[in-house]
Amino acid sequence: MRKKITLIGAGQIGGTLAHLIALKELGDVVLFDVAAGIAKGKALDIAQSSPVNGFNVNLIGTDNYDDTKSSDVIIITAGVPRKPGMTRDDLLEINLKIIKQVAENIKSRSPSAFVICITNPLDVIVMALQKYSGLPKNKVVGMAGILDSSRFIYFLSKELKVPTQNIKSFVLGGHGDSMVAMLGSTEVNGKKISDLVKEGKIKQETLEEIVERTKKGGAEIVKLLEKGSAYYAPAASGIEMAESYLKDLKKQVPCAAYLNGEYGFKNIYAGVPIIIGKNGVEKIIELNLNQEEKKAFTYSVNSVMELYKNAQKIDPDL
Numbered sequence: 012m013r014k015k016i017t018l019i020g021a022g023q024i025g026g027t028l029a030h031l032i033a034l035k036e037l038g039d040v041v042l043f044d045v046a047a048g049i050a051k052g053k054a055l056d057i058a059q060s061s062p063v064n065g066f067n068v069n070l071i072g073t074d075n076y077d078d079t080k081s082s083d084v085i086i087i088t089a090g091v092p093r094k095p096g097m098t099r100d101d102l103l104e105i106n107l108k109i110i111k112q113v114a115e116n117i118k119s120r121s122p123s124a125f126v127i128c129i130t131n132p133l134d135v136i137v138m139a140l141q142k143y144s145g146l147p148k149n150k151v152v153g154m155a156g157i158l159d160s161s162r163f164i165y166f167l168s169k170e171l172k173v174p175t176q177n178i179k180s181f182v183l184g185g186h187g188d189s190m191v192a193m194l195g196s197t198e199v200n201g202k203k204i205s206d207l208v209k210e211g212k213i214k215q216e217t218l219e220e221i222v223e224r225t226k227k228g229g230a231e232i233v234k235l236l237e238k239g240s241a242y243y244a245p246a247a248s249g250i251e252m253a254e255s256y257l258k259d260l261k262k263q264v265p266c267a268a269y270l271n272g273e274y275g276f277k278n279i280y281a282g283v284p285i286i287i288g289k290n291g292v293e294k295i296i297e298l299n300l301n302q303e304e305k306k307a308f309t310y311s312v313n314s315v316m317e318l319y320k321n322a323q324k325i326d327p328d329l
């Protein structure tokens with residue numbers, strides 16, 4: 012019996028998610044959007060490519076939540092993306108209202124689903140989603156860290172002329188300008204990045220420029236596109252999380268997860284390394300952060316907490 016994957020939001024990321032799921036045959040796809048035509052058109056278009064790519068999954072588009080019933084995985088991109096000059100936080104009020112509506116419509120129909128939230132401002136929106144839906148905290152996660160880490164690894168691979176597969180790194184904390192590239196645990200060909208700096212393979216200031224470019228990675232693409240924001244890398248990142256759940260791969264990936272004392276924080280979502288398996292978030296990995304990383308991570312999570320307080324001012328139900 013094929014798994015059922017519902018995508019709430021059939022926009023740039025939602026459509027790309029649907030295409031990737033079909034190509035990888037991860038499960039049958041329900042593409043949901045309030046713009047029903049977009050959902051139906053994209054589902055039909057992708058389905059019509061099945062003879063070419065040889066995949067065998069069903070895809071439907073809909074604006075009826077009943078079609079999403081008993082989903083195994085739900086990936087949420089419903090909301091508005093940034094326009095040039097906007098910060099992710101500027102999306103809070105409008106996307107909070109949308110995520111409340113989504114939460115109320117999925118909680119009764121798919122109580123056992125693994126829910127991946129992508130909508131920005133990610134850390135606060137995923138926390139609001141979990142609160143509004145009441146779904147188990149280990150089954151509601153946010154996608155951001157994989158994308159941010161992927162951008163960092165890509166930039167580093169270009170600078171060092173090393174395949175991306177040979178670079179290990181994590182970008183943690185909030186999905187915003189305060190995100191933290193964990194340089195202490197960054198390795199290239201098994202070597203600590205700090206050793207490569209000592210050996211003159213990369214200048215410290217170049218490394219810092221790469222960290223800065225990663226923090227602004229989303230804004231750089233928003234500026235280039237002029238309308239909309241990144242969607243290929245965000246979709247690829249969401250699929251990695253869904254696949255680890257559906258196939259019980261127990262991958263260790265950076266995601267926005269509920270902290271209940273880990274890293275010294277409680278009752279907040281933030282980007283940390285987690286293990287994703289058939290039970291959802293199966294473990295939160297506590298890295299040994301050096302002093303600088305600890306300070307930056309604390310600042311980043313505090314920024315998420317500040318934004319969450321703004322969300323509570325908008326909706327006291329939170």
Ligand code: TXD
Pocket residue numbers: 019020021022023024025043044045046049088089090091092093102106109112113128129130131132133154155158186239240241242245
């Ligand atoms: O790393 C990350 N988490 C970020 C997240 C990476 C990139 C983009 N990020 C955010 O994802 C972005 O800031 C947005 O908040 C979401 C979705 O981005 P996308 O580029 O897919 O936006 P689109 O193309 O505008 O698609 C959003 C769809 C659109 O088709 C709307 O009709 C639909 O959402 N929408 C809704 N669907 C269901 N229910 C409601 N209420 C609704 N409102 C809008």
